[in-house]
Amino acid sequence: MILIALELLVRLFYLGKDNPVRFVDPYQVEKWVPNQEGYSVTGNRRQNFSKYHINQSGYNSYREFTPSKDKLELALVGDSFIEGFHQPYYNSIGKKIEHRLPNLEVYEYGYAGYDLADQLHLIQQYQSTFDMIDYVVLGLKFENDLTRGTYKVISSRIQLESPIYRLVQQSKLLVYAQNIGALAPFWTLAGKISSLVNPSPPPTNLTKKESSIDERHQQYLANFKELVKTYGFDKNRFVFLMDLEITPPFFIDYLKEHQFKFMDVSGTLKASKTPTTLIYDRHWNDHGRSLVAELIANYYKNQLP
Amino acid sequence: MVFNSLEFFIFLPVVFFLYWFVFKKHLQSQNILLLISSYVFYGLWDWRFLSLILLSTMVDYVVAIKIHAGDSQPKRKLWLWVSILFNVGLLGFFKYFNFFVDSWVDMVSLFGYTMKSTWTLSVILPVGISFYTFQTMSYSFDVYYKKLKPTNDFLSFAAFVSFFPQLVAGPIERASNLLSQILHKRTFNYEQAAGGVKLILWGLFKKVVIADSLGPIVDDIFSNYSTYPASTLILGVTLFSFQVYGDFSGYSDIAIGTAKLFGIELMSNFKFPNFSRNVAEYWQRWHVSLSTWFRHYVYIPLGGSRVSKLKSVRNICIIFLVSGFWHGANWTFIFWGGFHALAFIPVFLMGRNTIYKDSVVGENTVFPTITEIGQVLLTFALVTFSRIFFRSESITDAFGFISRIVSNFKYETYHHPMGYRMIDYYVLIALFVFYEYLIRKDERSPFKFNSKVVRFVLYVLIILGMLLFYDDSIDRSFIYFQF
Secondary structure, eight states: OHHHHHHHHHHHTTOSOOOOOEEEOTTSOEEEOSSEEEEEEETTTTSEEEEEEEOTTSSBOSSOOOOOTTSEEEEEEESHHHHOTTSOGGGSHHHHHHHHSTTEEEEEEEOTTOOHHHHHHHHHHTHHHHHTOSEEEEEEOHHHHTSOSSOOOOHHHHGGGSHHHHHHTTOHHHHHHHHTTTTHHHHHHHHHHHHHHSOOOOOOHHHHHHTSHHHHHHHHHHHHHHHHHHHOOOTTTEEEEEOGGGSOHHHHHHHHHTTOEEEEOHHHHHHOSSOOBOSSSSSBOHHHHHHHHHHHHHHHHTTOO | OOTTSHHHHHHHHHHHHIIIIISOSOHHHHHHHHHHHHHHHHHHHHGGGHHHHHHHHHHHHHHHHHHHHOSSHHHHHHHHHHHHHHHHHHHIIIIIHHHHHHHHHHHHHHTTOOOOOTTOOOOOOOTTHHHHHHHHHHHHHHHHTTSSOOOSOHHHHHHHHHOGGGTTTOOOOOHHHHHHHHTSOOOOOHHHHHHHHHHHHHHHHIIIIIIHHHHHHHHHHHHTGGGSOHHHHHHHHHHHHHHHHHHHHHHHHHHHHHHHHTTOOOOOOOSOGGGOSSHHHHHHHSSHHHHHHHIIIIITTTTTTSSOHHHHHHHHHHHHHHHHHHHOSSHHHHHHHHHHHHHHHHHHHTTOSSTTTTOOTTSSSSSOOHHHHHHHHHHHHHHHHHHHHHHSSSHHHHHHHHHHHHHTOOOOOOOOTTOOOHHHHHHHHHHHHHHHHHTTTOTTOTTOOSOHHHHHHHHHHHHHHHHHHOOTTSOOOOGGGGO
């Protein structure tokens, strides 16, 4: 009875977030099932509450993606920062850019967890669409987005759509408890028990060597080259959106040397006197998104016809 | 293992099941299970210090038998001193050794000599040592004062010393209460067990919602007191009052509730101290088991209040200074104790130290009188002020904090260090105080309402409150573990 009452209260006050359904399309691109709506909730006490809207292309956006040769379009491709479940979909970075550059349509191809392999695979698979888009900005975090050199559907994310997981998600109380970390001790304990039952082998010299920062960074650079080579990269239209403060200098040098274009968000965000991220996580808040939108708009302001 | 961990909520039902379904037939088997469970409970924190508990148990077990068998008063006294010296020696070594060395070095430096404190040791403070040493000593005292006969049942005595619900942070039980229950077979009582679960729920609420959620604010204000105005500092120490109350009384409620599940009644440790009308009443309501211990084993043997006024005042000072020192090896606690002595003495001299002993604020009325409100607010303000010493890292910080309140007396809006809405916490505290006022007459029945519907709504709201304020990123350890 108590659990039922709690479930009702969590629903009544909308404390638990909605989880849109994801799928892998015929082109092996992972995205959201089109035409879904719901609310994304962050924090125990609904500190952040925003509506999302998945459009017909399978991405969270206030507009449909209808590129043509007659219009000017900009595609933002990236992870959860572009996806923007932490913001009302009608007040996204794309919308803010359009507000600053009225003649431009902005298409947000954001999806939580998208790395460079996901992004370039998407662009390659939807080449005809992207060929009509005039400018493409790709979000890139060196440490996160270059861990692989070839694209493959990430099965762990798709497993989140398993019938059991979906069934569990029917309980908003469970979803809420999971989101606020109240279930974390259970997972930690399960992990401890699991490691007791199946102890992992002690690290060998080889794995230690592999994890050294230099070697890892060299591997990321090799992955970058491999991805660009495999899926193609239009240096005229494609620009990286990066935080240079967390990017190794050698990679920045490499990009410069090989004429890859990029814009840096670190200076803009760092210079802000008011917080640019949400309370509960590191995603940009409304002010942060405005600053990023301004940065992108300024970058393209003089390039638009 | 701590009460607010998943491990405990797996451990507790397992022990409960074994206790009432497997080991229920004989007293001996019940006590053996309690003993093993208690050692597992403590050993999961640090098994090495189990030897200290065992040693303390053995010493007082033998000492009590020797006291009882003593054919002369000097012999009996000698054995009592063995217990005192052993237990105080344990405390002295593990808790106070470095303090004494450092204080000696500081004192010598006042006279112009320089010494390096090379004698200090890196000793870990064993959790609960201040509690179980006092408990075992109480047994020897009770046998010495012939209030109790020593037991020959070592296992039961060991179960009494290490009884896991109150092993690490009390209530500090007197042997006459707890040991006598442990020496009798317990039978399952549904009402008692249900009451235990309710107390556990209420204790968890106080810990998770009140104490843990205020922790980051208090930490921020005390760590950065030199940058904040008086309004923020007053807010910080006021919230600390609620934090430490929620933390410690929450722990005590969980301990008492857990003991009830095993058919054992522990003494009340907190009786709504925030509604005290003077400092004397406060000490009849705050950490009752410790103040009872000091009253029985220190204050009364010193003559209590049956001696001249001057000697009584001396006794009061001793009690409060020792009580302060018991909390920790830091001058801050001694100042804290001293402040309480200074606040207590006028009440004592006016003969008002026991006038509220058997009543509660708003005893026969729904609302308190204006006078009572004034008394409660004044007492709360005094006690809260003393907590500046209790919470500060050093005596310099404490005086720096006070000096900042005086020198920078202005108001500024305070913002939560993690950016949360402060209004949530103000509303929370207001509701908490209001609810405690409603239940102020019975600290052992936090949900004593006739209507099942009201009780059900309360259970739901309590659990919802815990979810609304749960934060897995903060330090959730109990404050009194450090003592």
